[in-house]
Amino acid sequence: MKIEANAITQFAGPRAIVDGVDLTMEPGMMTGLIGPNGAGKTTLLRILAGIQQQSRGSVHYDGCASRELSLRCLARKVAFLAQAGEVNWALTVERLVELGRLPHRTLGVPGQVDAAAVHRAMQATEVLELRQRMVSTLSGGERMRVLLARALAVEARALLADEPVTALDPYHQIHVMELLRQQADSGMTIAVVLHDLTLAHRYCDRLVLMDAGVVLAEGPPSEVLSDANMASAYGVHLQRGQGPGGEFVLPWSCIDQPTTSKEAERKSA
Numbered sequence: 001m002k003i004e005a006n007a008i009t010q011f012a013g014p015r016a017i018v019d020g021v022d023l024t025m026e027p028g029m030m031t032g033l034i035g036p037n038g039a040g041k042t043t044l045l046r047i048l049a050g051i052q053q054q055s056r057g058s059v060h061y062d063g064c065a066s067r068e069l070s071l072r073c074l075a076r077k078v079a080f081l082a083q084a085g086e087v088n089w090a091l092t093v094e095r096l097v098e099l100g101r102l103p104h105r106t107l108g109v110p111g112q113v114d115a116a117a118v119h120r121a122m123q124a125t126e127v128l129e130l131r132q133r134m135v136s137t138l139s140g141g142e143r144m145r146v147l148l149a150r151a152l153a154v155e156a157r158a159l160l161a162d163e164p165v166t167a168l169d170p171y172h173q174i175h176v177m178e179l180l181r182q183q184a185d186s187g188m189t190i191a192v193v194l195h196d197l198t199l200a201h202r203y204c205d206r207l208v209l210m211d212a213g214v215v216l217a218e219g220p221p222s223e224v225l226s227d228a229n230m231a232s233a234y235g236v237h238l239q240r241g242q243g244p245g246g247e248f249v250l251p252w253s254c255i256d257q258p259t260t261s262k263e264a265e266r267k268s269a
């Protein structure tokens, strides 16, 4: 599904926390939203998902304005994965993942189609063995995978995920990024907020770099992650390398603090 945002502006009091953002996301494409803390990424993602109403501007889904769609219809088209937080509901993992099917259900208990979607989502996120656990007893990383399963269970045409890998160990970070990549390759529209620039560079088709509510740069990862953009948005240098799997980047040093203290000790020895 094509998602088009035009001149999106969001005010918090007098301050524009998202300021005149234009963005188009195509089916089959994985877009990474990056930028420093407070840049406006979550706010923009919530507006794109129809969870938050923008102060100005418009969002269209395959040409259909968000205001023309009911919340239920939008919830079937766009799945949203919020930033990880506490989940204090007295629910098992399986019941929580089933909530992803609510936009599809008109009456009563989940049917076979719902059960199959829930099973697929739990299998893909490797949480089947947690299915009977109470959500409140999960670790942060387990909880995030379960919440991703809930979002996948919607089987929507777009998935917008806010920092889905931040709490995960390296195996699950790669696993989740591969999973999102597969969803994009199968035609889904994926947008993902990431702080990990190595993963953003490796997995996204394009990046949108935000700072202070505006889009500073947009395009292929290797262009957006330029030295000038990294210095301007984050105040960091990246190391760039070439491995058997391709080119990679690593956030390496703060500008004006080019080495870690251990490196400085080594160099002066």
Ligand SMILES: Nc1ncnc2c1ncn2[C@@H]1O[C@H](COP(=O)(O)OP(=O)(O)OP(=O)(O)O)[C@@H](O)[C@H]1O
Binding pocket: 012, 013, 017, 035, 036, 037, 038, 039, 040, 041, 042, 043, 044
């Ligand atoms: N309701 C609100 N009232 C006041 N300020 C808000 C409100 N919502 C967001 N903000 C502010 O808007 C800015 C953008 O917030 P947002 O959560 O979109 O940033 P972000 O890029 O996702 O940040 P992070 O990487 O830290 O998660 C922040 O400075 C935040 O404090």
